[in-house]
Amino acid sequence: MKFAITRPQGKGETLATELAEKGILALCTPVLTLKRVDVSQAQLIEICEAEILIFISQDAVLNFAAQLEQFAMSLPASNQLLAVGQQTADAIQHHFARCATVPKQQDSEGLVALPELQHVDQTRVALIKGRGGRAHIAKTLKSRQALLSSCSVYERLPVKEVSDDWLDHWMEAQIDGIVVTSNAAVDAIFNCHQPALLRWLETRYFVVVSERTAQHLKIQFKITDKQIALSAGADNQSLLMAICKLTSQQGSAMTEKNQEATTSVSNQNMEVAPDNVSHSPKTKLSKTAVVALLVALSGIGATAGLFLYDKQQEAQQFSALAELQQQNQQLQVKLNTALSALNQLQSKWPEQEQALAHQFAEQQSQVTARLQQALLKARQQVGGALSSELRSLARYAEFKAVSERDYLGSVLVLKRLQQALSQESGTDALLLAISSDIAKLQAQPQPNTEAVYMELAGLLAQIDSLPLKTIEKPKEAVQQSAELSTDVNDWRANLSRSWQKIRADFLTIRQHDKPVIDPLLDAQEQQLIRSQLRSYLQQAQSAFLDGQSSVYYAAIEGAEDTLDRYFKLQSAASASLAESLNQLKRSELGTHRDVQLATPAALKEWLQ
Template sequence: MPHILITRPQGKGASLAQQLEQEGYQATLFPVLEINALEPNSAQLTPLLNADKIIFISQDAVTALLALKPDINTKAQFYAVGEQTAEAVWQAFGVRAAVPKQHDSEGLLALTSLQQVAGQNIVLVKGKDGRPTIAQALKQREAFLNSLVVYQRGPVKGNATDWIDHWQSIDVEGIVITSNAAVDAIFRQLSSKQLQWLRHCQFYVASNRIGEYLKQQLDSAKIHIAAGASDSAMYSCISQGNTMSENVKPTTSAEVKPAAAKPTTKASSASAATKESTMQPNNKQSISKTGSLALLISLIVASGAGYQFYQKLNSEQQATQLVNQLTTDNQQLNKELNAVKKAQQTLQQALFNSEKKVAAALVENSEKTQQQLDSALQRAEQQAYSLNPQEVTSLQRMAEFKLWAEKDYQGASAVLSRLDSLLAEHPGTGAIRQAIHQDLQALSSVQSVPVEAIYLKLHGIVEQIEKLEFNAVALPQEVAQDEQHALSENVSDWQQNLLNSWHQFTDNFIKIRQREDMSIEPLLTEQERHLIHQRLSLYLSQAQDALLTKQASIYFTAVSQAHIIVKEYFKQDEPLTQSTLKALSELSKEQMHFSPEVKLQSTEQVKEWAQ
């Protein structure tokens, strides 16, 4: 079985290698590209929230986007170029992606759901320097396209010439390629000998586009095109391509062996020599071998004939004539040999001239092709950079909607930043960009009300209401009074003792005590304390509701009433009361600007520009 080299990036191709080894192939993983993830800013990721359709170019695009952990609209319609990319989308986001039957850009654009996309927000998740086919087609269909570049491909560290020498040493016969970038990484800075070796290898590519790109380097007969980049498609392509190569047996030029020469007459030997000398050679090597062999055969035949004649003729005269004839034949053979050598030199010179002409023609065609490619790229860039007024107007309206309808100042800033980046690529939009930057500055100065923090602070005060300590009734000290009605032990004081006894008797019914401080606070019953707690809790809950409904006047009134109740009915020297009063005082100073007036300066500029 052939030795197959898999050039897919790190982490891919292991399953294909295992499948090939199970079928008896020798498989080697040799990545020639590496994937480097990029980090788009928040403004570039914002379109994912409002996207109607999201298109993923490759598995690497899905993996790189998932690593960013973006906020993505999972209700949007997802698309994937191939089955493996669709599986990666399902594993990452739990959404089934639409897949075309033809796994490439053209197949994706042929889907019915991508035909009528005018006014729809589409996000294209792709790699850097990818094909512009999808982006150009969707813009021509008047879609609002946002290209999100999340990764880039590049050759791995190392020299391609060292790779080729290593592949030759391990007898690689087939090479798997799944991108044009891999073709560029392999066919760079190669010697003619290495390039010639590559042209004898079999190449298994993932699409017709890669095959057409590879045809610039080698013969199309060596290129086998799979039905996609999946492991099963590549394996089917390898097995079918190998079967075809085995069925076509290589043809070899059969070596012509001369028949045993029978000694005949001198005329027959001369005729044979003349026939051999007049044969037209096909190449340099066949000319030298055939001519030399013919001369040698003729010489042997002539010598044999002469010897035979010499044996048959007894006379010395006949022997002399035979020698003279042989000498004449040898001279003729030398002339013919010289003629063959001259023809060989002429053929070599013609071959050299042909090679020079072919090389010059290749250089000329290469220059023409490069010029055509440059002009095509220039036209493509001009088409890609044409500014769509509807896209500019739509982005401006989206910013206004987020500002006035949703009160989403950060979202409005993100949309305006996207519009600014779009206009930056086109001249003559300086006035609009200046207005956009004024709007961005105004939006950045808007301070949003920390609703959640204030709400939680009020909730914390509500939870502490039951722990607040009421003002207790503290009675002043009684005024010390002398005992005026004490009984005497003297019998003569019986009248006074009787009077004192009467006074003591009346004191049991009515007793008046005098105290120094007469400012006594009223005593609160348990029911009254409960009502005060309920009233304070009601004011704080009212402040929370006013905060959520964005009613600033009600909020400040409720906080003020709560502050008065705490200050009037609870102990002021307690730490909990002091912290509660401090928190209520801070809450009463919060800036409740729920709907600040912000006017977009760029609106009028965009309207004037669109007209």
């Protein structure tokens, strides 16, 4: 047998490979495509707040997880998760790292039979699914009084508007069975405009994953039970077992038919009479009568089938009508109860309104009395609280100015003291003392700390490029050639060259225009000198920040002395550094004079 797998793109290839390993040919023909349906953040929040979350398929898990990630949301750990099948549970484990409950019968009927969904009265349940699917689950949960919220995160759409091309291709490939996993796939492949192709399709075998899809094939398209093979689940292993079982059954049926045909031929051969045996004439049946009989039987069968189908439809309609009537009765009871409660509230409202007005008047009088008492106590306490606050502000301002020498901070505290005294009377002398202290503090010299600090930092960066006091050796004089001439007349020159060569082997005489003094410092000593200059400048930085004038000036003088002793002052860099040190030496560090504030004494006098 050959099978056509109609699952969406990327979901049927593995099953086709496993069938090929079993010797069964399979053709992957995706008839549906999945499209994501966007969900608002408010709806996602409502779904996450549900107590039970039901995931219908792997695609529902995938699209729901993607939309949660889009809004930077996560699934709460308090939700109870249910999955229709094992593959859906595996997808939940992959995306949410959570375990989901799976029914033994992996379909809608098995899901609603779980113990977790038996008592869900007033329980918030969220159904995460594809658009238009799983109406049985929603209907069952609503009948159990669950607070159901449905969230459609994807939808199945046919790849083509009509199925003529698919059916024509399958007919040419001699497809015997078709694997369908949803009602939408069934509707897509039966959407055919050619009656011949539709008649061929109605004779095929169908492998389905749920009883719901099997009933859809039977009712809508008149497919018989013998043509339908029900899989235990939607996973590849269950489908593979169902297809293998169907293939085995069809193989056995074909073997039995061949045996029956062989037996029939043998019996016919044995019944052939010899030539000398005479046969009595037999009465022949009219062809018209046979056709009429067949037509009559067909009509009777069709009439009986239609009658049974109408009875089934009528029974279903009566059942649905009875259920609706029962629901209407329940709603009517609830409505009557609500109306009765509303009438009772309306009758009691005037009495309650009077009681509330009386209670409000009593509470208002009590609050007024308590407020008067609180104001009286506050007036009694405000004197002591205000005096404590004013003393604290004056002491803090004096501490900032004298101890910390933070004149700006002291000014801010004194301004706060001015604001506290703005509502008091007889404070002219005190306010005058505060203004005088603010002016005195603002007149205190403030050294330009940042400029001096940055100037010293710039000098530190120049130390490595300053040239030291070293004397370069003059270049050696070019030696004359010591080769002897072959000319006899040059005997004197040859004699002089021979003497110079002999003397050079024992004595080395070099002549220079000025006395030679080798550099007095090696590389390590030069680095130590530069480190000493850098240490003086860093010490000056620290002393300046701490206000230690004697240490600051001593460090500047030490830096000048080091620069003068070991560095070339003729170079531009050294001369610029010396000039900067001279300017820093003349800059004022900012002397801190003792500041006496008049505010504490004036405040003490005003309080007395």
